[in-house]
Amino acid sequence: MIKRLKQETLIKPEDIKPSNKGFKVIGVLNPGSIRVGDEIYLLARVVEGPTIERKGYFFSPKYILKDKEKRLEIESFPVSSSHNGDVREYLDERGFMRLPFISHLRLVKLDSSGFKVLWIDENPTFYPEEIYEEFGVEDPRITFIDGIYYFTYVAVSKDMGVATALASTSDFKTFKRHGIIFCQENKDVVILPEKINGRYCAFHRPVSEHKLSPPNIQIAFSPDLIHWGEHKILMGTRSGKWDSDRMGAGTVPLKTKKGWLEIYHGVRLEEKNNPVGIYRSGAALFDLTDPSKIIGRSEKPLLSPEESSEAMGFVKNVIFPTGAVTDKSGKNIIVHSGGADTVVNATLLSLESIFNELENY
Numbered sequence: 001m002i003k004r005l006k007q008e009t010l011i012k013p014e015d016i017k018p019s020n021k022g023f024k025v026i027g028v029l030n031p032g033s034i035r036v037g038d039e040i041y042l043l044a045r046v047v048e049g050p051t052i053e054r055k056g057y058f059f060s061p062k063y064i065l066k067d068k069e070k071r072l073e074i075e076s077f078p079v080s081s082s083h084n085g086d087v088r089e090y091l092d093e094r095g096f097m098r099l100p101f102i103s104h105l106r107l108v109k110l111d112s113s114g115f116k117v118l119w120i121d122e123n124p125t126f127y128p129e130e131i132y133e134e135f136g137v138e139d140p141r142i143t144f145i146d147g148i149y150y151f152t153y154v155a156v157s158k159d160m161g162v163a164t165a166l167a168s169t170s171d172f173k174t175f176k177r178h179g180i181i182f183c184q185e186n187k188d189v190v191i192l193p194e195k196i197n198g199r200y201c202a203f204h205r206p207v208s209e210h211k212l213s214p215p216n217i218q219i220a221f222s223p224d225l226i227h228w229g230e231h232k233i234l235m236g237t238r239s240g241k242w243d244s245d246r247m248g249a250g251t252v253p254l255k256t257k258k259g260w261l262e263i264y265h266g267v268r269l270e271e272k273n274n275p276v277g278i279y280r281s282g283a284a285l286f287d288l289t290d291p292s293k294i295i296g297r298s299e300k301p302l303l304s305p306e307e308s309s310e311a312m313g314f315v316k317n318v319i320f321p322t323g324a325v326t327d328k329s330g331k332n333i334i335v336h337s338g339g340a341d342t343v344v345n346a347t348l349l350s351l352e353s354i355f356n357e358l359e360n361y
Helices: 351-358
Strands: 008-011 023-036 040-049 058-068 069-078 101-111 116-122 138-147 148-157 160-167 177-183 186-191 200-206 217-222 229-235 246-249 260-268 277-287 295-296 319-326 332-339 343-350
Touching: 008 101, 008 116, 008 319, 023 148, 040 058, 040 138, 040 332, 058 101, 058 116, 058 186, 058 319, 101 138, 101 148, 116 200, 138 319, 148 186, 160 186, 200 246, 217 246, 229 295, 260 319, 260 332, 295 351, 332 351
Parallel strands: 023 138, 023 319, 023 343
Antiparallel strands: 008 343, 023 040, 023 332, 040 101, 058 069, 101 116, 138 148, 148 160, 160 177, 186 200, 200 217, 217 229, 246 260, 260 277, 277 295, 319 332, 332 343
16 A cells, blocks of 8 residues: 555545435545546535334335336335345345435535535535436536546436436536437446547446456447447456455546556455345556557555544445546646445545555556
């Protein structure tokens, strides 16, 4: 691991007003980040759950989004005796996954340092409106392309499953939805901020029900940000290491003189009674003109959940990087991440230190 030059918890659940009566904020996490003028904007995921409790049951909220109707409904299901202990998901009586919470996105404005909160939207900034978002919108990644802020996000629904959708904005007040761009189950989609040989480029992380291998990061190309093809594996898990069981793209790749720098997450299952595993962060470097070519990868994690805000929370031992910007000096990066699926953290890291970790690839 490398030295953290600075570390702050920026936003906690108690900083966020619930969007609906009878709900509580469980976590605020996994923010996309981007510089806008002299400030840094975050789109942070707000996770809310119903306050109602009943022993032996879990409660699953969803939006009814049909025929211009929009209302929140809460369904109850008995907890199965075979539940694996993962508090993020349960199974209904038919064995299908249901979530005990629902998510929306809130705009947060930081100062230019990326460590001071200036403003938090009191109301949901981006919330479920389409049928493919009925169980929530999650984990945005923001890319600035040709004067427009595009962001991918996870859309969850019964019909379309866990998919990745695309939206855009010019002012973070009004938004245009472009629909689902990667079908279920595909998450952790980050779009490079410039075209490669005339085409858009994205890293994504599909998961198959038929587990022939652990989930890995793949690359794809598009002429229009909507239709994606030429998929191929970009980077896979490594047996016996900190990223042995699961991985996914974290931050939108940063363009540096040495290559496209990607801060990603890796998971290793280290405890018998913990089905989630430990989420750590590492780095990888890809060729500027051919991002399908990896030229560097950290042997050890850059960040492990050592801080209390990463080790303890709704889900313990989680660092989930989703945004990164360079500081004013250009010598460091500020990584914005979710900590323990509960809070938003900011971490300052030296680019030189990161590159030193990649040299021996």
